[in-house]
Structure formats: C-alpha cells, structure tokens
Amino acid sequence: MRFVRLTPAIMILGLLSACGSDAEPEGQVAATMDGQEITQTQVNAEMAGFGQVDPSQRQAAANQALDQILGRVALADEARERGLDKTPAGAIELQKAQDVALINMLRQDIRDKVPKPSADEAQQFVSDNPGMFQNRFVTIVEQLVVPQISPDLVKKMEPIDDLPGIKALLDSNGVTYRTTMGAVDSVTLAPEVVKAISGMGVGAVYIMPQGNGVRINAIRSRQTIPITGADATKLASEMVFEQRVNGQTANAFGKAVESRKGDVKYAKEFQPPKTKPGATSASAANAPAGAAGSTNTP
Numbered sequence: 001m002r003f004v005r006l007t008p009a010i011m012i013l014g015l016l017s018a019c020g021s022d023a024e025p026e027g028q029v030a031a032t033m034d035g036q037e038i039t040q041t042q043v044n045a046e047m048a049g050f051g052q053v054d055p056s057q058r059q060a061a062a063n064q065a066l067d068q069i070l071g072r073v074a075l076a077d078e079a080r081e082r083g084l085d086k087t088p089a090g091a092i093e094l095q096k097a098q099d100v101a102l103i104n105m106l107r108q109d110i111r112d113k114v115p116k117p118s119a120d121e122a123q124q125f126v127s128d129n130p131g132m133f134q135n136r137f138v139t140i141v142e143q144l145v146v147p148q149i150s151p152d153l154v155k156k157m158e159p160i161d162d163l164p165g166i167k168a169l170l171d172s173n174g175v176t177y178r179t180t181m182g183a184v185d186s187v188t189l190a191p192e193v194v195k196a197i198s199g200m201g202v203g204a205v206y207i208m209p210q211g212n213g214v215r216i217n218a219i220r221s222r223q224t225i226p227i228t229g230a231d232a233t234k235l236a237s238e239m240v241f242e243q244r245v246n247g248q249t250a251n252a253f254g255k256a257v258e259s260r261k262g263d264v265k266y267a268k269e270f271q272p273p274k275t276k277p278g279a280t281s282a283s284a285a286n287a288p289a290g291a292a293g294s295t296n297t298p
Helices: 008-018 040-050 055-081 088-112 119-128 151-157 163-172 191-197 229-261
Strands: 029-033 036-039 137-146 178-185 205-210 213-224
Touching (some): 040 055, 119 229, 137 163, 151 163, 178 213
Antiparallel strands (some): 137 213, 205 213
C-alpha cells in the first residue's frame, strides 16, 4: 500500500474541497472553487506524480490529488489578490516557471518518441557490462568530499594509493573537506565508471569529479550480488532506454540553443568570449538535461 504525505499547509487547505457552492459539480468537473473548475483530467495528471497506486486506494489517492490542486489554486489566488504577480520580481518568477514548464514538456515530447530497445539490444548490454549484472558489486566506501580543489592538486593525488596519504596532502595545502561513509551499488553507476573500478579490492582508492571539487572513495568492504536472467534483461532494457533518452534530449536541446544563437544581440559588457572552432558552447553544455535513472555518487 502506498501512503502519500501532504504538507501541513496543503492538508489544511484541502478542507476547502468540501466547501464552496451548494451546486454539486457534474460530468468531468471534480470540484469548483470560486467558480473555477477543477477537472478529472487535472486530478489524473496530479496523480501521475504518486507513482503506482493500489486500485483499492485509487479514489482516496484521487481525493488527495484534488486537495493538493485546490490548495495550490487557493495559495495562487491569495498571491494574486496581494498583487504579487504584478511586481517586477513576480513577473520574472512567472516567466521562469513558464519556461521551465515548457522545457519539461519538450523533454517529455522527446522521451515519448524514443524507441524502446529490442530484447537483443538489452541482452547485448548485459553482455557488455558484466560488472553491472553477473558480477554486480556493492561496496562500502569511506569518502572525502572536497567542495573545491585545483586541477594541479588533483594531479598530485593520482600517485597516492591510500586515504591517509591523500588526507595529508589536503591538510598540507589547507584544503577543506568532510569525511563520510557511503554504499555504492555498481548497477547505479555509469558503465565506464564500473569498468574503471570493477577490479578494485578492499583498501583501493579512486577519485571522482564532483562540481568544482572531487569525491575521494576508499573501499572498506565489497560484496558480489549478481543480477541474472529476466531481471537482468528488464533492467538492461530500462538502462538502454534511459541512455537513448538522455542522448537524444541533450542533442535536441543543444541544437535548439545553437540554432537561436545567431539571433542574439548582446550589450557590450555582456559579449561572450570567442570560442575555438569545434568547442562546445557554455549555453549548450548547460542546457537542462533529461531525467536519468536513479544513481549513487561513487
């Protein structure tokens, strides 16, 4: 059974769904608030965010979805009554929200048109990535999270093969870091990362980039937990599909951004630096990426 939690504000405002006009909505209208109709289509769209719902709990989930919509509408109406949508900051936020919504719609449109992989393609992926399937491993790692570090210092780390040595290097250079523990499942990693670390045993150390810094991992324990048969094929199919979605989304977003660059006219102080031929532009590189499957940071 799936339980859906509501924020306190929405729970309180959910009571509004029982109030309003004496006329009972009919047909596709689930509720009305101050004359504004909330349709069953809107309720179904809201429920899409709940994931799988037990059929016996569907109406209860629909009621929760309706309450969430009513709460959102009530709060938005309150903001309008205060004139917040007419302020300069409000206009900026509304435009940003509309742009994000349209980008998400574009991403979903691309996703809907990506073909599902065949059984042969899924099986090939399983064969090409033994570290994620028949040799799948889970490791417990001690981690040093370094928010910011210079490339030169990262190069100095590379010959060091133990965590105390890396800590000493960071300390001597006054680099800030924090220590934590984590579990890394190879099935959640990118295939190239799995291939790079699959042969590492207990005590081995590896470094992964993270933003402007790095995450340094020291393996403290390791266990092999294979995924085989139909489970492996199903998981591989999902992974191949997500790779396609992400690739096609990045390609489409990059092209869309670049195709409009010629129409941009910059103020003098905002002129972008000239890039070398073939270099990836910052705008294309920073375009919103498609949603990926669940991953752990190694």
